[in-house]
Amino acid sequence: MSPGSRIAVDAMGGDEGLAVMLAGVARARRQFDGMRFILVGDESAIRAGLETHPHLTAASDIVHAPEVVASDTKPSQALRRAKTTSMGVAIDLVKRGEAAAAVSSGNTGALMAMAKLSLRTMPGIDRPALAALMPSLGDTDTVMLDLGANTECDAQNLVQFAVMGAAYARTILDLESPRVALLNIGTEDMKGTDIVRDAAAQLRGASHLPLRFEGFIEGNRLSRGDVDVIVCDGFSGNIALKTAEGTARFVADLLRRAFQSSIRSKIGFLISRPATQLLRDHLDPNNHNGAVFLGLNGLVVKSHGGANEVGVAHAIAVAAKMVRDDLTRRITEDLSNFEAQAA
Template sequence: MVSSPRIAIDAMGGDVGPAVMCAGAALAYRRRPDLSFLLIGDESAIRAELAAHPELAAVSEIEHTPDVISAEDKPSQAIRRAKTTSMGRAVAAVKAGEAHAAVSGGNTGALMAMAKLALRTMKGIDRPALAALLPTLGENDLVMLDLGANTESDARNLVQFAVMGAAYSRVVLDLERPRVQLLNIGTEELKGTDELKEAAAILREADYLGMRFEGFIEGDKISRGDVDVVVTDGFSGNIALKSLEGTARFVTDLLRRAFTSSLRSKIGFLISRPATELLKHHLDPNNHNGAVFLGLNGLVVKSHGSANEKGVANAIRVAARMVREDLTRKIIEDLDNISAHRAAVEAAK
């Protein structure tokens, strides 16, 4: 257990760069003074921002890098330049033990490629998965994975995603036995691909793990609050995520247009403002920021490129909590348990 996490920050990542990344780190530190930071990027730009955050400067080390990964860089190009970029050095700091976790708001594909190459996948994991918290109508957010790291996944991959997602849910949502479901085109056992059916059969036997497998879920039920972990392949998961984000923007834009269409509507807006502010807060991606690459020998968190300082602080909070709760160890223990159970079942046949 680590009581004082040190977080490597790709200070040049995101749409704004050092201004937002440093402000977010400063906010995270004010919330949790046990944090310290390794700020990586253009040293002069970072020092200019730290002048406004002396409390952050006191708990931070700066590492200068001359290069930055852009949003247009292909993963293969980014890997070749990893040693001279702020993103690559942030991941390398985790590998070298110079930081407990890394946070970047940069190019997702490049970050995934660098993290996978440098940190490698954990024992018992074939492929890492990208997981994120999504808002629901229930008391808690939900964890959804994979959100784009793998376009195709077989039954073994889906089972591993479920194990990792459940472990992550126990850490970030404080759930003893999270409810897990597989995303499918229907809830009936006979529906879906062979991979989904096989994964469901394995997970139904895994009741001894720290999860409750509750079968299949359809896309229109994801946000109702009846599930804690939704598992799917990266292709379907990314489409589902973008659809949810687009629907949230559609609702907020539609309300904004409706409330400004007439004088009566504007008066109605003033009356209903507390409710609309609550809706805005609930749908604000900054309140759920921090996607995690699960299944690697090291912790890497992806922040939205457009995140503000509150969003960056939330991404850092996610990284620090995974460090404190030793998420990697919990995933390894669950994988060992499911492997031992499957071996016992085969031996009994």
């Protein structure tokens, strides 16, 4: 991050409360020397919480916001209270240029609505997309988008998602030329809808961009590590993400049940504990936390509502990397190059 850059943190959002949010911010501060924060929320509560994190106090400013967006608040209701809630104030700090990015563990729908209304979409972007990291068998995680911001998309939307996702992968995963694929019901060129095939045709002609288009990928290979960026509409992406999360929990519960089924199984668990711990760490959502709204005139990161301090710190790290590498500029340049070549 450049000197003076600050990240606005919605200190009141999330299921675990202020204590976990502050612990996550403190952890991120220890990992990234020089990082500064604006903590948004109930000022008296934040000051009391900072007493257990004295090293964080000097690196933080506090902006008071009297209200909190509840987990069951409708986006339309949240928008009417944007100026008085910790979530809305954090986003407004980004809009005014007082913060380089905002991080919140609060209501996803409300955060999306506030961010879109306040920051607006970048020039050349029709719709913003929600991107996140998924664990894979490859050397790095896999970027997937859109994960729910747009239930219906046309070919141009998918192409824009691909360009944004590749720029994000270059920033977060430190990849020079990310491998990009479109989620489809088959890998053959004739498979899928007209929209998906049209998007693929456009991306095949984008050899001048810092990405490698690999064609189509099926749902059963999402976590194989075959590609770095997976692009789809928000309806398909949200279902794929929830299915992957459910499968991970199913496998973990199945292993737990199997290891508890007998004395021999319990002994086997003790022997294989290092391997099972590695599996648990790899699948732990806290180690992949931090979804991003790409395509806005500002950086907003959505931390999982149930994230622990490790997860919160990871989401803040995602924001810091985007600020450091000026992700918005990268996306703008790649889109301009794509449109110039297409013209």
